[in-house]
Amino acid sequence: MTETTTTATTTPVNKVRGALLRYRILAWITGLWLLLLVAELILKYGFDVDALDFVPIVHGWVYFVYLIFTIDLAIKVRWPLGKIIVTAIAGTIPFLSFWFEHIRTKEVKAAYHL
DSSP states (O other), X not given: OOOOBOSSOSSBHHHHHHHHHHHHHHHHHXXXXXXXXXXXXXXXXXXXXXXXXXXXXXXXXXXXXXXXXXXXXXXXXXXXXXXXXXXXXXXXXXXXXXXXXXXXXXXHHHHHTO
16 A cells, blocks of 8 residues: 655655644644733733733743644655744744644645645
């Protein structure tokens, strides 16, 4: 039984599909935790409320996993270094991870006919 591959790389489509799914899930989770982080910072510095002290730590670890999955996908689809860096930075700017997830998903789906 042989797996389908594309002409762009020798990476099997099933591995790209899995890496894309992991990237998409973590892009959304990272974006949501980043929005929660913004709310935490507003509460902390705007209203002197320390109710969400755990959010920066959780977002940091979620972002770390996002970076791993972004690099995993980038290696499988052979993104250039600039695209990897910009996609990685998207997890640090509110709402940008959602937009980049949409753009990168469209690109990968088009390139790999997913």
